[in-house]
Amino acid sequence: KLPGTLFELNPVKGAFDLGSLIQHLDQNDAYLGAEYGYPSNNLGAILAVAGQRSCSHAPITLKEVLIAEIKAHEIQGIFQINNAFNRRGLNRTMLVKIASSAVVVHLTQLDKEQAFSALSYAWQDGNPLQAFHKAPNSGPRNGWAAGDACLRAVYLSLLAKASQTSAPNALTTPRLETFFTY
Secondary structure: OOOOOOOOOOHHHHHHHHHHHHHOOHHHHOEOOOOOEOHHHHHHHHHHHHHHHHOOOOOOOHHHHHHHHHHHHHHHHHHHHHOOHHHHOEOOHHHHHHHHHHHHHHHOOOOHHHHHHHHHHHHHOOOOEHHHHOOOOOOHHHHOHHHHHHHHHHHHHHHHHOOOOOOOOOOOOHHHHHHOOO
16 A cells, blocks of 8 residues: 555555655665665665565564665665765666665565576666766656666566576676675
8 A cells, every 4th residue: 555545556566656755755864885875765665565465365564674674774785885886877776776676585485596586687687877866867767766776676576486587697797796895
């Protein structure tokens, strides 16, 4: 359910809408490092999946939601402490997609192979460019960037759950190892 409305959405649309709504409040939780970001943006994906699970045979607890947000916060934070993605032309919302994917695979109870697929998709999936965040290109896209990242995290996890095959070396390619600091 979309808070404050009577709408019941599928988890992908719910992740987009919730992520977009939450992004408007994200100035309250800036996490700084070589890159800055807003870990609360991950809540769009987490709450959408939690809502879906709560309507099923495997309801989710508030404790699980909070643990998922803590994990997403830590994953996003680890990458942005030492990596300035914006200096490489990438927007920080790629970290929302990656961190959200990591916790959504757990919340949707994917097995190890499916989780690997979802995370490899998250890394290789087209990541947003920093251009939309800066003048003269800033516009409406900036307002729904986190919603898009949450949507992608849930969608990619659902693809993995449906047994879409992953890219075998998306997470281990040597170029990535020289690009990022872990």
